[in-house]
Amino acid sequence: MTKRVILATSNSGKLAEIGQMLHGWEVLPQSEFDISSPEETGLTFVENAIIKARHACLHSGLPAIADDSGLEVNALNGQPGIYSARYGGEGATDQENIEKLLTNMDQETHRGARFDCIIVYMRHQHDPSPIICSGSWEGEIAWIPQGDNGFGYDPVFFVSELGKTAAQLNSDEKNQLSHRGKALKQLRQQLQTVTSTH
Secondary structure, X not given: OOXXXXXXXXXXXXXXXXXXXXXXXXXXXXXXXXXXXXXXOOOOHHHHHHHHHHHHHHHHOOOEEEEEEEEEEHHHOOOEHHHHHHOOOOOOOHHHHHHHHHHHOOOOOOOEEEEEEEEXXXXXXXXXXXXXXXXXXXXXXXXXXXXXXXXXXXHHEEEOOOOEEHHHOOHHHHHHHOHHHHHHHHHHHHHHHHHHHO
């Protein structure tokens, strides 16, 4: 029997990536249940992922997966961090976020950065021990956007060992290396343990 889980996001890129990696699960977007995104009032990726997962459980009655992820740039003291999706302002497009980042990095020669991802799985809204997985991906900020794959900051996240940006990788390459791919591998292993013992 296919196990059903709500994915607490309205980001189609995340839905595609997570759905692809969780074989054997029917991953449903929260939009299918008319669930809006809650206000992310946490100060860390963990807090925001828990807020989103709990909200989705509450309104769907199903287990939920939520991720909170973002880009941390060394020269900007870890910005944009938890504000990555709205770095260019509330409702900013990926393009606007990238433009603001490149403007702020204009004079910086030290361009090290990392993507961080926290993924939370909650069985129900009162789950006292949610599964929490994390992954990170080291890279640097490119001077100009390159590549058409991916979403978010992928066109300016340069992976030096490959000589490409994240947006120049195909989905299999990205899932092998990315912060979300690493966190999802951990989650998949943990879910196998949980479901086999219940």
